[in-house]
Amino acid sequence: MKQKFYDTAVKQEKAVLVGVITPNETDEIEKEHLEELEFLASTAGALTVTHFTQKLQRPDRATFVGSGKLEDIKAYVKEEEIDIVIFDDGLSPSQLRNIENELQVKILDRNNLILDIFASRAQTAQAKTQVELAQLQYLLPRLTRLWTHLERQKGGIGMRGPGESQIETDRRLILNKISLLKDKLKQIDKQNETQRKNRHQLVRTALVGYTNVGKSTIMNMIAKSEVFAENKLFATLDTTVRKVVIENLPFLMSDTVGFIRKLPHHLVECFKSTLDETREADILIHVVDISHPNFEDQIRTVNETLKDIGAIDKRIITVFNKIDAFKPEDHQVSQEEPLTLEDFRQSWMAKNNAPAIFISATKKENVEEFRALLYKEVKAIHTERYPYDALLY
Ligand SMILES: Nc1nc2c(ncn2[C@@H]2O[C@H](COP(=O)(O)OP(=O)(O)OP(=O)(O)O)[C@@H](O)[C@H]2O)c(=O)[nH]1
Ligand SMILES: [Mg+2]
Numbered sequence: 001m002k003q004k005f006y007d008t009a010v011k012q013e014k015a016v017l018v019g020v021i022t023p024n025e026t027d028e029i030e031k032e033h034l035e036e037l038e039f040l041a042s043t044a045g046a047l048t049v050t051h052f053t054q055k056l057q058r059p060d061r062a063t064f065v066g067s068g069k070l071e072d073i074k075a076y077v078k079e080e081e082i083d084i085v086i087f088d089d090g091l092s093p094s095q096l097r098n099i100e101n102e103l104q105v106k107i108l109d110r111n112n113l114i115l116d117i118f119a120s121r122a123q124t125a126q127a128k129t130q131v132e133l134a135q136l137q138y139l140l141p142r143l144t145r146l147w148t149h150l151e152r153q154k155g156g157i158g159m160r161g162p163g164e165s166q167i168e169t170d171r172r173l174i175l176n177k178i179s180l181l182k183d184k185l186k187q188i189d190k191q192n193e194t195q196r197k198n199r200h201q202l203v204r205t206a207l208v209g210y211t212n213v214g215k216s217t218i219m220n221m222i223a224k225s226e227v228f229a230e231n232k233l234f235a236t237l238d239t240t241v242r243k244v245v246i247e248n249l250p251f252l253m254s255d256t257v258g259f260i261r262k263l264p265h266h267l268v269e270c271f272k273s274t275l276d277e278t279r280e281a282d283i284l285i286h287v288v289d290i291s292h293p294n295f296e297d298q299i300r301t302v303n304e305t306l307k308d309i310g311a312i313d314k315r316i317i318t319v320f321n322k323i324d325a326f327k328p329e330d331h332q333v334s335q336e337e338p339l340t341l342e343d344f345r346q347s348w349m350a351k352n353n354a355p356a357i358f359i360s361a362t363k364k365e366n367v368e369e370f371r372a373l374l375y376k377e378v379k380a381i382h383t384e385r386y387p388y389d390a391l392l393y
Contacts, residue, residue: 001012010373016077019049019088032294036261037088037110039212043232044117046084050076063098064091070102079315084108090264093142109265111138112315114234118267118361126188130270131237133181135264136174143171189273196280201385202243203251206341208306210298211258213289214321217361219255222371234258239277249382254281258306263296268308272371279311282381284368285374286318290349290358291325299353318353319370319376320344324360341366 017037022032030053038048052073054065063070064087079087091099091109101108108116115135122128207215215234216229223242228235239256254277278284286302288295292390306312328339344350344358357373359366 013046013083015046015048015084015086016082019053021053021055040113040233056069064095073102092227117234121234125237127237129184130179133323134270136178166286203381204281205283205285206254206278207285209287211260213287214285214361215255221361239274246371251378259302261301275309283377284314284316286316289321289322291322293330318356320358321361323358324363
């Protein structure tokens with residue numbers, strides 16, 4: 001059953017996005033980034049009305065964009081009755097204060113937006129605790145800014161999560177709460193560790209990848225489970241583990257939170273224990289959305305995040321998913337006909353990311369080859385671990 005995350009009776013908030021184009025970014029890249037920000041905003045329930053960009057050497061220290069640009073934004077916000085202005089980067093506490101004073105409207109930065117989505121997605125005690133911890137850590141240096149002049153009773157984007165009453169408590173109380181949450185997480189961690197130890201010594205595989213690439217869809221297809229999957233960012237926050245059997249060979253597969261560019265560092269920290277499955281896996285199944293024009297950047301982001309959580313030195317299978325939606329023109333591939341599986345196999349994508357496989361999870365294309373590859377990879381580890389079992393499989 002689909003969950004309902006937002007109260008549709010609440011009026012959809014109108015948002016304006018703001019980004020800075022630095023010299024090492026092209027307009028094209030910034031466009032992609034803003035599209036992603038818009039996707040995040042819509043996942044959080046906001047309607048993006050327009051965006052403003054400015055070319056700068058680096059974001060302005062005081063106000064992120066220059067004062068002239070800020071004036072333009074202010075005029076627009078007033079004219080169009082905008083509810084939120086969302087910045088495509090982390091804002092420092094003082095930037096946030098300055099901008100808010102100037103625009104007199106709710107300001108969110110990228111991190112806060114991601115935290116908000118996480119807060120609305122969190123289901124288990126572990127995820128809820130992790131998000132709450134991250135939100136309080138985000139809030140701590142920004143305590144002076146409490147949107148007091150805004151309609152805070154109404155709630156809405158950026159206001160979910162640790163309740164208003166906590167936000168109003170002083171620094172000391174927040175610090176206390178942070179340490180309580182950390183203790184709680186440690187306890188949950190201990191329970192989970194025991195659970196994981198009890199899972200015998202089956203080979204463990206973990207689906208990893210950028211958000212919205214189809215990890216949960218693949219999990220459902222291979223493990224015949226019913227993990228929540230939808231076309232929104234961060235559909236999955238908790239880790240699900242399923243036992244899969246291919247030709248009598250049993251192994252485990254886990255599905256977990258997706259990665260994203262500029263994931264707030266303390267959020268990665270807080271989610272480290274959710275990512276334990278990934279860290280302890282024998283094989284990572286790196287799912288890539290081949291239909292995304294920027295999938296190469298996404299691969300890079302995922303690899304960097306894997307490095308961050310200490311999970312990069314593993315056997316990695318790359319699964320290029322969504323081949324049904326691949327558009328050659330997005331990738332400077334001049335081809336009239338749709339690419340065949342053989343074309344994909346011969347491509348640089350396969351060569352640079354071996355072993356690689358090309359599938360469509362929703363159209364069930366090339367699934368058998370994927371299962372065969374999984375079998376081969378899992379068997380190699382299984383045989384190494386249990387040489388006497390080799391005859392069984
Ligand atoms: N066209 C196409 N769409 C797909 C394919 N596989 C998955 N999708 C769609 O992509 C969207 C995201 O799928 P999910 O399985 O939720 O992706 P995820 O990687 O688990 O996403 P998060 O949990 O949000 O990180 C859904 O709308 C799927 O239906 C595919 O092979 N082709
Ligand atoms: Mg998912």
